[in-house]
Amino acid sequence: MNLRILRPNEFQLDRRIDNENEEQQTAARNIVERVRSEGDRAVLALTAEHDGVTLTADRLRVTAEEIAGAYGAVDEAFLEAIRAAAVNIRAYHEKQKKQSWIDAQPNGTTLGQLIRPLARVGVYVPGGKAAYPSSVLMNIIPAVVAGVKDIVMVTPPATGGKEGIDPYILVAAAEAGVSEVYRVGGAQAIAALAYGTETIPAVDKIVGPGNIYVALAKRFVYGVVDIDSIAGPSEIVVIADEGANAAYAAADLLSQAEHDEMASAVLLTPSRAFAEAVQAEVERQLETLPRRDIAAESIRRHGAILLTSSLDEAAAISNRLAPEHLELLVADPLGWVGRIENAGAIFLGPYSAESVGDYFAGPNHVLPTNGTARFFSPLGVDTFLKRSSLISYSREALLENGDRIMTLARREGLEGHARAIQVRLDAERGE
Amino acid sequence: MNLRILRPNEFQLDRRIDNENEEQQTAARNIVERVRSEGDRAVLALTAEHDGVTLTADRLRVTAEEIAGAYGAVDEAFLEAIRAAAVNIRAYHEKQKKQSWIDAQPNGTTLGQLIRPLARVGVYVPGGKAAYPSSVLMNIIPAVVAGVKDIVMVTPPATGGKEGIDPYILVAAAEAGVSEVYRVGGAQAIAALAYGTETIPAVDKIVGPGNIYVALAKRFVYGVVDIDSIAGPSEIVVIADEGANAAYAAADLLSQAEHDEMASAVLLTPSRAFAEAVQAEVERQLETLPRRDIAAESIRRHGAILLTSSLDEAAAISNRLAPEHLELLVADPLGWVGRIENAGAIFLGPYSAESVGDYFAGPNHVLPTNGTARFFSPLGVDTFLKRSSLISYSREALLENGDRIMTLARREGLEGHARAIQVRLDAERGE
Numbered sequence: 046m047n048l049r050i051l052r053p054n055e056f057q058l059d060r061r062i063d064n065e066n067e068e069q070q071t072a073a074r075n076i077v078e079r080v081r082s083e084g085d086r087a088v089l090a091l092t093a094e095h096d097g098v099t100l101t102a103d104r105l106r107v108t109a110e111e112i113a114g115a116y117g118a119v120d121e122a123f124l125e126a127i128r129a130a131a132v133n134i135r136a137y138h139e140k141q142k143k144q145s146w147i148d149a150q151p152n153g154t155t156l157g158q159l160i161r162p163l164a165r166v167g168v169y170v171p172g173g174k175a176a177y178p179s180s181v182l183m184n185i186i187p188a189v190v191a192g193v194k195d196i197v198m199v200t201p202p203a204t205g206g207k208e209g210i211d212p213y214i215l216v217a218a219a220e221a222g223v224s225e226v227y228r229v230g231g232a233q234a235i236a237a238l239a240y241g242t243e244t245i246p247a248v249d250k251i252v253g254p255g256n257i258y259v260a261l262a263k264r265f266v267y268g269v270v271d272i273d274s275i276a277g278p279s280e281i282v283v284i285a286d287e288g289a290n291a292a293y294a295a296a297d298l299l300s301q302a303e304h305d306e307m308a309s310a311v312l313l314t315p316s317r318a319f320a321e322a323v324q325a326e327v328e329r330q331l332e333t334l335p336r337r338d339i340a341a342e343s344i345r346r347h348g349a350i351l352l353t354s355s356l357d358e359a360a361a362i363s364n365r366l367a368p369e370h371l372e373l374l375v376a377d378p379l380g381w382v383g384r385i386e387n388a389g390a391i392f393l394g395p396y397s398a399e400s401v402g403d404y405f406a407g408p409n410h411v412l413p414t415n416g417t418a419r420f421f422s423p424l425g426v427d428t429f430l431k432r433s434s435l436i437s438y439s440r441e442a443l444l445e446n447g448d449r450i451m452t453l454a455r456r457e458g459l460e461g462h463a464r465a466i467q468v469r470l471d472a473e474r475g476e
Numbered sequence: 477m478n479l480r481i482l483r484p485n486e487f488q489l490d491r492r493i494d495n496e497n498e499e500q501q502t503a504a505r506n507i508v509e510r511v512r513s514e515g516d517r518a519v520l521a522l523t524a525e526h527d528g529v530t531l532t533a534d535r536l537r538v539t540a541e542e543i544a545g546a547y548g549a550v551d552e553a554f555l556e557a558i559r560a561a562a563v564n565i566r567a568y569h570e571k572q573k574k575q576s577w578i579d580a581q582p583n584g585t586t587l588g589q590l591i592r593p594l595a596r597v598g599v600y601v602p603g604g605k606a607a608y609p610s611s612v613l614m615n616i617i618p619a620v621v622a623g624v625k626d627i628v629m630v631t632p633p634a635t636g637g638k639e640g641i642d643p644y645i646l647v648a649a650a651e652a653g654v655s656e657v658y659r660v661g662g663a664q665a666i667a668a669l670a671y672g673t674e675t676i677p678a679v680d681k682i683v684g685p686g687n688i689y690v691a692l693a694k695r696f697v698y699g700v701v702d703i704d705s706i707a708g709p710s711e712i713v714v715i716a717d718e719g720a721n722a723a724y725a726a727a728d729l730l731s732q733a734e735h736d737e738m739a740s741a742v743l744l745t746p747s748r749a750f751a752e753a754v755q756a757e758v759e760r761q762l763e764t765l766p767r768r769d770i771a772a773e774s775i776r777r778h779g780a781i782l783l784t785s786s787l788d789e790a791a792a793i794s795n796r797l798a799p800e801h802l803e804l805l806v807a808d809p810l811g812w813v814g815r816i817e818n819a820g821a822i823f824l825g826p827y828s829a830e831s832v833g834d835y836f837a838g839p840n841h842v843l844p845t846n847g848t849a850r851f852f853s854p855l856g857v858d859t860f861l862k863r864s865s866l867i868s869y870s871r872e873a874l875l876e877n878g879d880r881i882m883t884l885a886r887r888e889g890l891e892g893h894a895r896a897i898q899v900r901l902d903a904e905r906g907e
Contacts, residue, residue, distance in 0.1 A: 123887055126880035137587055140579060148571060155824075156568055156838055163851055164817065177888050213887060249851040271851035292903070296896040303892035330899075335891045382866065386595065393586075393868035398896040401869050404884040405877060407587055408865035420594055420680040420702035422863035432853035434839035435813065437824035438832050446836060449557035453835040456554055456644060457608050460766045461734035465727040465829040468761075472723070 048298070048312070048327045050320050050350045053362055058280075058309055058347065058416070073232045073261035080236035085243045091233040096172075098202040100228070105244050107210060107226040112219050115212035123213065127178060130405045131220050134182055137407030138190040141426040153439020162192035163429050165246060167238035167270075168223070169253035170214060172201035172230055178217035179403065183410050183424065184253050185221035191429035197248055198223045199238060201230025230255075232262035239266035252411075252428065273424060277415030278307035280347075281399055282368040282388075284359045284381070285323075287316035289374035290395055294319075295326030297372055297399050302343035303336040309347035311366065313359035320350045360384040367418040370399050387418045440473055479729070479743070479758045481751050481781045484793055489711075489740055489778065489847070504663045504692035511667035516674045522664040527603075529633040531659070536675050538641060538657040543650050546643035554644065558609060561836045562651050565613055568838030569621040572857040584870020593623035594860050596677060598669035598701075599654070600684035601645060603632035603661055609648035610834065614841050614855065615684050616652035622860035628679055629654045630669060632661025662686075663693035670697035683842075683859065704855060708846030709738035711778075712830055713799040713819075715790045715812070716754075718747035720805035721826055726757030728803055728830050733774035734767040740778035742797065744790035751781045791815040798849040801830050818849045871904060 079087040085102045093099050116124070147157035168184045170176060181198070188196050198218050203209045210228055218226060227245050229237060235255075241247030250271040251263060263272045281301035283294050298310035314320050327344070331337050353359040356375060363371060367387035375381055378393035385391055389412030390402050403410045413421035438446075447466045454462035510518040516533045524530050547555070578588035599615045601607060612629070619627050629649050633639050641659055649657060658676050660668060666686075672678030681702040682694060694703045712732035714725050729741035745751050758775070762768050784790040787806060794802060798818035806812055809824035816822055820843030821833050834841045844852035869877075878897045885893035 122883045126883040129877070129880055130884065137579075140577060141589065143574075146571060148568075154837070158572065158839075159813070159822075161817070174889065179884055179888065268846075268848065271848075290903075292899050293896070296892070296899045300890070300892040300896040303890060330895070334895070335889075340892065378868070382590070385864070386592070387862075388864050390865040390867060391590075393866065396869040396871050396874040396900060397867050398869075398874075398900065400881055400885055400893040400896045401874070401877075402865070402867045403893060405881045406585070406867050406869065408589075408867055412865075415699075417699065417702075418862070418864070420862060422861075423865055425863065427858070430853075431818075431849070431851060432856070433816070433819050433849070434821040434833070434843075434854055435824065436821060436828050436833045436837045436839055437809070438827040438829075438837065440827050443827040443829075443832070446560070446832075449560055450831055450836045452553045452557040453561065453610055454831055457610065458605065458766075459731070459734060461727070461731040461771060462831040462834060464761070464765070465724075465731040465831045468723050468727045469827060469829065472721075 048324050048344050048348050048350050050324060050352060053351045053353055053358065056349045056351055058311070058366055069257055070261055073258045074265055076232040076258070077236040077262050077265050080233050080242065081240045088229055088233050088237055088242055088245070091231065092202065092229060095231055096201050098208055100202070100208065102244050104208065105227050105229060107215070107228055112215050112226070115215035118212035119216050124216065127182065127217055127220055130179070131182055131186065133405060133407035134186045135190060138187045138426050142190065143430065147435065152442045152445060154442040155435070155437040157435035159433040159435060160430055161433070162194070163249045163431060164193070165195040165197065165248040166193045166429060167248040167251040168196060168198045169234060169251060169255050169259060170198055170200040171255050172203065176200065176211050176214050178213045179410065180254065181214055181217035182221050185218060185223055187409065187424060187426050188429045189222040191426045193429050194224070195246065195248070196222065196224045197238065197246060198226045199229050199234040200226070202228040232258045235259055235262035235266060239270045250429070252424065273411070273428065274413070274417070274421055278309070279304055279414050280309040280368045281311070281370040281372065282363050282366055283312045283372040283374055284356065284363060285312060285314045285319060285374040286356060286376060287319050288376055289319060291319060291322035291326045293395055293398070294323050294374055295330050298327060298348070299330055299334060299340050300398070300400055301370065302340035302348060303334065306339055306342040306346065308343045310344060311348065312350040313353055313362055314350065315353050315355050315359065317352060320352055324350060356381070357384070363388070367416045369412045369414045369418065370402070372397070372399065389413045389418045389423055443469060444473060479755050479775050479779050479781055481755060481783060484782045484784055484789065487780045487782055489742070489797055500688055501692055504689045505696055507663040507689070508667040508693050508696050511664050511673065512671045519660055519664050519668055519673055519676070522662065523633065523660055526662050527632050529639055531633070531639065533675050535639065536658050536660060538646065538659055543646050543657070546646035549643035550647050555647065558613070558648055558651055561610070562613055562617065564836060564838035565617045566621060569618045569857050573621065574861065578866065583873045583876060585873040586866070586868040588866035590864040590866060591861055592864070593625070594680045594862060595624070596626040596628065596679040597624045597860060598679040598682040599627060599629045600665060600682060600686050600690060601629055601631040602686050603634065607631065607642050607645050609644045610841065611685065612645055612648035613652050616649060616654055618840065618855060618857050619860045620653040622857045624860050625655070626677065626679070627653065627655045628669065628677060629657045630660050630665040631657070633659040663689045666690055666693035666697060670701045681860070683855065704842070704859065705844070705848070705852055709740065710735055710845050711740040711799045712742070712801040712803065713794050713797055714743045714803045714805055715787065715794060716743060716745045716750060716805040717787060717807060718750045719807055720750060722750060722753035722757045724826055724829070725754050725805055726761050729754070729758060729779070730761055730765060730771050731829070731831055732801065733771040733779060734765060737770055737773040737777065739774045741775060742779065743781040744784055744793055745781065746784050746786050746790065748783060751783055755781060787812070788815070794819070798847045800843045800845045800849065801833070803828070803830065820844045820849045820854055874900060875904060
């Protein structure tokens with residue numbers, strides 16, 4: 046399987062969004078409506094139906110004992126590594142915190158902005174092979190740092206009649222600072238978080254990835270609660286000069302390609318020699334990759350090496366692609382950052398593999414996908430904050446500006462708005 | 477028309493969202509697809525069809541001369557008032573700006589967060605009676621403060637064959653700092669901004685209110701570009717004690733009710749005497765209000781005075797309603813702010829009428845509606861910024877942490893992620 050070497054104008058990265066079908070939409074909607082009207086009863090019935098697990102309401106919540114027990118089932122190396130990662134993620138997100146502020150003027154005008162955490166947040170964690178402890182950290186820790194009091198995780202019970210949840214997921218959640226965990230998945234979990242049931246509390250926002258039914262249910266409850274943006278297939282762009290290490294570049298491209306067939310890995314380089322070296326390395330490394338079928342298909346469908354006329358052209362193409370991950374394997378990576386307009390995360394130099402950011406360094410790995418880095422941002426503390434404006438006018442400030450306010454209100458034909466000022470000016474000027 | 481006096485448990489503020497019908501969805505979708513494939517030609521044909529205005533492509537853009545001419549058509553009092561408002565709005569939003577940051581550790585780990593403006597933003601401004609100069613300021617100024625280079629305003633030409641645009645809108649846009657103005661409205665304007673045409677540039681995000689077709693078109697192009705949240709009907713909650721001024725409270729409730737029949741105005745007070753005084757004032761003031769039919773219908777359908785057992789209960793109810801606007805007409809308004817969890821904007825004391833914030837004080841009047849202040853925030857500088865994470869690991873940092881990263885990657889079954897680290901450790905440790 047060769048990674049194609051192309052000229053830039055020969056390559057087009059399509060938006061890769063699955064068009065969900067009507068049937069799936071109806072199914073997700075029906076589940077949401079059922080949970081909304083029947084609460085726990087619907088949650089339990091749907092869990093039996095979809096996960097093959099028969100529960101009672103008092104077994105929905107994962108107990109403190111189960112979480113403590115999970116620690117006994119994970120290995121020491123994992124525990125040490127996830128704790129080190131959690132420290133880094135916490136430290137990075139602490140720097141994103143913002144303060145409320147107030148601005149008081151001499152005439153008695155006082156304005157401000159309150160910044161406060163959401164009260165309750167739901168975190169969806171998929172089951173089975175898509176259950177990633179790293180994603181548990183990346184979704185929960187920013188909420189903890191924001192100051193969210195109740196962080197409610199939902200995740201499906203193991204299929205086939207088992208109530209259990211992957212101990213690595215439970216340990217990651219506990220280390221991150223989760224408040225409550227419920228064994229419920231699918232669209233029924235999203236509905237329970239949006240509307241609440243007798244057992245599962247309603248939240249203000251739901252984050253976390255899931256299958257198509259989870260995504261559709263999230264879109265359906267949007268407005269009742271807030272949701273994060275729907276994750277698309279992920280991508281990496283590597284910009285490299287002739288001095289870069291081809292084996293490193295190839296390994297990083299493959300680490301993205303192994304995610305799924307829809308993932309995209311693209312190298313931009315002005316050096317044909319480097320392009321060919323990476324092409325050979327990709328072929329060589331692919332041989333022994335456990336997920337080689339997935340990676341090969343991703344590379345065939347959405348991968349390419351683009352030979353650019355210069356690094357400047359490479360930067361321009363990258364800005365158009367607006368990748369989720371961008372690696373700068375160039376001599377002076379920091380010197381190129383200013384030319385990068387659109388990228389979720391930027392990795393500088395030979396030792397900053399994408400994996401470093403996926404698992405460990407501290408910045409969030411929930412990043413804008415599918416070209417949306419033009420306008421979306423990584424998940425962060427902001428995701429879990431809300432702002433309120435504060436407005437306090439003194440008598441003096443109102444007397445000084447009341448006529449201007451009425452001029453603007455009357456221009457818009459909103460006499461009631463003007464009279465709310467007039468009634469005050471009349472009273473105060475009459476005194 | 478009496479504003480009902482009720483006990484809290486007798487009142488329910490429903491979510492007031494119009495369910496758009498299939499026909500409207502199809503119409504909006506067809507317009508978007510047509511503009512996407514035919515560009516200017518479709519825009520001009522749709523403008524002739526919907527606005528009754530026949531244009532050529534070279535007339536789509538409003539010229540500098542037209543904008544200069546608009547200044548001759550507005551009165552001095554308006555110009556003075558809108559300039560004063562713009563100064564205040566700019567000053568408030570300047571305080572929302574954020575800085576990029578970097579954090580460099582002794583072992584060579586350097587992490588950062590780049591905060592940058594979106595490159596291009598579109599602002600939709602409705603035509604006719606819904607064309608509000610104040611909204612032009614509120615949508616454009618935060619984008620200017622964020623540093624957005626291209627701010628593209630679109631607004632329909634006057635109906636009935638006239639190409640002209642309300643001069644007050646043009647002057648407000650110029651004062652706010654708009655880059656370009658195009659005379660195009662409806663779903664065709666949204667499509668043009670999302671995909672670009674020969675004449676109208678594609679943008680990264682579209683903000684601003686519009687009719688149902690505009691809202692549906694925005695939802696349809698979401699993902700191609702970002703959009704602001706869809707504005708719902710607006711609301712005010714007034715919390716007042718027995719010492720408040722009933723005429724002020726009534727005027728403020730009516731200023732909200734006059735917006736449209738779906739608007740909601742609710743007073744929360746523990747004082748029956750005050751409740752009755754406000755009820756009488758509303759009736760009296762409503763008599764002479766030009767928009768009394770709209771205000772009376774709003775009050776009948778979505779208005780109420782709720783007699784609470786205490787101010788604490790009033791605060792708790794307000795938190796459940798999560799109003800767009802909240803006025804605290806109480807003896808110690810600042811002392812109550814900490815009890816308010818959910819509100820778009822909080823107005824303190826007798827001189828801070830909602831109109832003060834709608835037009836003049838500086839905080840944005842684009843606020844979360846329909847109970848969404850639980851999780852949404854006012855429009856602001858953030859609306860026009862994007863973040864990118866920076867990750868730079870030194871050789872030392874990677875050697876120190878590489879094993880941990882591989883442990884986590886292998887736990888998730890992503891061997892390619894682990895090998896991207898392994899290939900580096902092997903090379904570096906082998907040296």
